[in-house]
Amino acid sequence: MRFFKGSILLTLTLLATFWASSLSVYEETVSCDGVVFHDVYFDKKLLFSNYGRPYNLVMHKYTGILFFSHTIQNGTLVDFVITACHLEKNVCRDIAGVPGGYAIAYDSSNDDIYFGGHDGLYKYNFLTRSAEFFAEKGKSIWGIFIKRNFYYIEYPEQKLYVYQNDVFVKVAEAINIEIDNFFISKHHDIYFSNKTALYKIGKTKTNAIIMNDDVLIRQIVEDGYGDVYFCGSDGVYLEAKPYVKTKKIAVVENMFGITFDENDKVIYSDEHAIYRLENSNYSKECLDALLNVNERKLGSRDLLLSWM
Numbered sequence: 001m002r003f004f005k006g007s008i009l010l011t012l013t014l015l016a017t018f019w020a021s022s023l024s025v026y027e028e029t030v031s032c033d034g035v036v037f038h039d040v041y042f043d044k045k046l047l048f049s050n051y052g053r054p055y056n057l058v059m060h061k062y063t064g065i066l067f068f069s070h071t072i073q074n075g076t077l078v079d080f081v082i083t084a085c086h087l088e089k090n091v092c093r094d095i096a097g098v099p100g101g102y103a104i105a106y107d108s109s110n111d112d113i114y115f116g117g118h119d120g121l122y123k124y125n126f127l128t129r130s131a132e133f134f135a136e137k138g139k140s141i142w143g144i145f146i147k148r149n150f151y152y153i154e155y156p157e158q159k160l161y162v163y164q165n166d167v168f169v170k171v172a173e174a175i176n177i178e179i180d181n182f183f184i185s186k187h188h189d190i191y192f193s194n195k196t197a198l199y200k201i202g203k204t205k206t207n208a209i210i211m212n213d214d215v216l217i218r219q220i221v222e223d224g225y226g227d228v229y230f231c232g233s234d235g236v237y238l239e240a241k242p243y244v245k246t247k248k249i250a251v252v253e254n255m256f257g258i259t260f261d262e263n264d265k266v267i268y269s270d271e272h273a274i275y276r277l278e279n280s281n282y283s284k285e286c287l288d289a290l291l292n293v294n295e296r297k298l299g300s301r302d303l304l305l306s307w308m
Ligand SMILES: *[C@@H]1O[C@H](CO)[C@@H](O)[C@H](O)[C@H]1NC(C)=O
Pocket: 074, 079, 100
């Protein structure tokens, strides 16, 4: 399976039967500039633009709010800020009170959202729409992960901490390694990445197996079915079960984050904007065209036939 990022223009020659039973031929130009995701062609809808490097996309499905962090220029320095966007209302607000806001996590057991920045951990208050200090003052937070336990990764040492008996302690198994992304799946498998590679520790295993040592991982998420997706800087990867390897299922240049909305539709970001993948009316035509584009130049005759 190959993927094409490029946008190509298809000229579909459509036959339409009009009243008076005359047959009329008209042409319609379709731009196949969407994304092939797991063998299906989708249109991409621009949701929000003019955000630098939108990282850590987290969709809060009950309120329809998308949280993400992004870069801002502060004088000559680049800093981070967390923004909340209501998808339906199409409005965004920066979350105040989280200096250097970067990490975002959803605690699905308690329906809470947490943030991390230069100066500790914060909890989002949905009523006041503000962040409230939670813990670890003075610590710089790179990442947060919550499932049964509360984990965070400290910056710049990239050490993994877990909350145990009222305090955060370093995770013993990870004391000598750096961790950049940490994730535990619904099926209790552990995935993590660092500068060396992306690893999996199977549910009943203790050793970390290399899944991919070739790609820069920026986010690890799972969909409603518990399938785990790895956002790499060049696209999306999925575990090629039963092998502990990844397979690339979408090409997105300069990808920064991924999440799923309440209907399990893909929301993703590149270096400037956030998009949602939508079902396309030309799913089949565009997939065929993108797959064939290098093999032969598509004549309108082929399309005419495939359309009929
Ligand atoms: C910009 O940086 C200064 C100094 O570090 C800091 O006090 C200020 O809050 C920052 N501004 C923003 C908008 O983050």
